[in-house]
Amino acid sequence: MLGLKLPTDPRWVNIVEKNIEEILTDHAFCEQKATSTAISLIVSFPEYTELVQEMTALVKEEISHFKMVHDIIIKRGWVLGRDRRDDYVIELLKFFPKGGSRTTQLVHRLLYAALIEARSCERFRLLSEELDDKELATFYKNLMVSEANHYTMFLGFARQYGDRKEVDKKWQDLLDYEAKIMKNLSKKETIHG
Secondary structure, X not given: XXXXXXXXXXXXXXXXXXXXXXXXXXXXXXXHHHHHHHHHHHHXXXXXXXXXXXXXXXXXXXXXXXXXXXXXXHHOOOOOXXXXXOHHHHHHOOOOOOXXXXXXXXXXXXXXXXXXXXXXXXXXXXXXXXXXXXXXXXXXXXXXXXXXXXXXXXXXXXXXXXXXHHHHHHHHHHHHHHHHHHOOOOOOOOOOO
């Protein structure tokens, strides 16, 4: 359903289980960045009324996810750690060239967002199925559904605002590129890396 070309190695969950505190901190910052992305799309493309409406709802949802993760961190007696580099996103952003028309820039940003949400969804599914920590497994199962909805929403907007044939080609090319990135990742207790 997600179209990802390279699934996460299930052994990634073993890395996560050795440091739950780290994955939760990384996850919290991923939710904060998703909130920032939605706000940025509103600020950058205010003339797209339907997009603005959906991004406004997304801001509320993503910040509530941040709070949910932060609450788990607190409940377990930890504090939110510092944000760290997201090598996955850094590499992903190298795919599309800078510049182009406003529409092209919008489509590219929507495709990036769709792919990040798709990978998050895939990782959350894996965590929900493989984590020994049942509380977290249930938590990630519930979040997985949201991520799938976000992925389809972003991809749908990209297809709506761009030329469908061109967008679908870019999407497939981005999926191929992402698969190459993933070959070097899944070695850290981070949501994407």
